[in-house]
Amino acid sequence: MLLIGDEKATEGPxxxxxxxxxxxxxxxxSLKFALELEGFDVRIFATADEILHQNMADLPLSGCLVVDYNLPGINGLDLLRELKQRHVAWPAILITSHPTEQVRRRATSAGIAIVEKPLFSNALSDAVRDTFRRPGQ
Incomplete structure (x- = not known):
């Protein structure tokens, strides 16, 4: 299976x-609608299992992950760790309500930005745009 960041993946959209x-x-x-209005190509997944079993060969080499912390079965930080172990090299944003200090520390140490819910104004789209401005994106 080809994954996001695999050098054999196609260039895509x-x-x-x-x-x-x-x-x-x-x-x-709502996130798909709002981010598409901002000009992004948005792909959505309902669960960690759904993305972990997805063939990512049709995606380009770079992009951004926006992951909810409170997912059924596995939390968002553990999902992002698993994707990293599978060589998914995209920057990530964790979305959550009232993150604990432990969640903040884990996210910070992994280089993952947090945007708190409820998602007001352009906080998430600004954070997404910032990931594309980072070196290597």
Missing amino acids: TSPVVVVVDDDPAVRG
């Missing part, structure tokens, strides 16, 4: 790709 993982259908739909 011209718009920057954002992969959203959130178990709430309303959140997934």
Whole structure:
């Protein structure tokens, strides 16, 4: 299986790709709508299992992950750790309500930005844009 960041992956679409993982259908739909209005190519997944079993060969070499912390079965930080072990090299943003100090420390040490819910104004789209401005993106 080819994964995000695999050198054999295709170049894909011209718009920057954002992969959203959130178990709430309303959140997934609203994030897809809002980020597409900002010009991103948005792919959505409802669970960690869904993205972990996805063939990523159709995605470009770079993009951004937006992952909810509270996923069924596995939390967002553990999902991002698993994706990293599978050589997914995209920057990530964790979305969550009221993150604990432990969650903040884990995210910071892994280089993962946190955007707190509820998602007001342009905080998430600004954070996504910032990931594409980082070196290597």
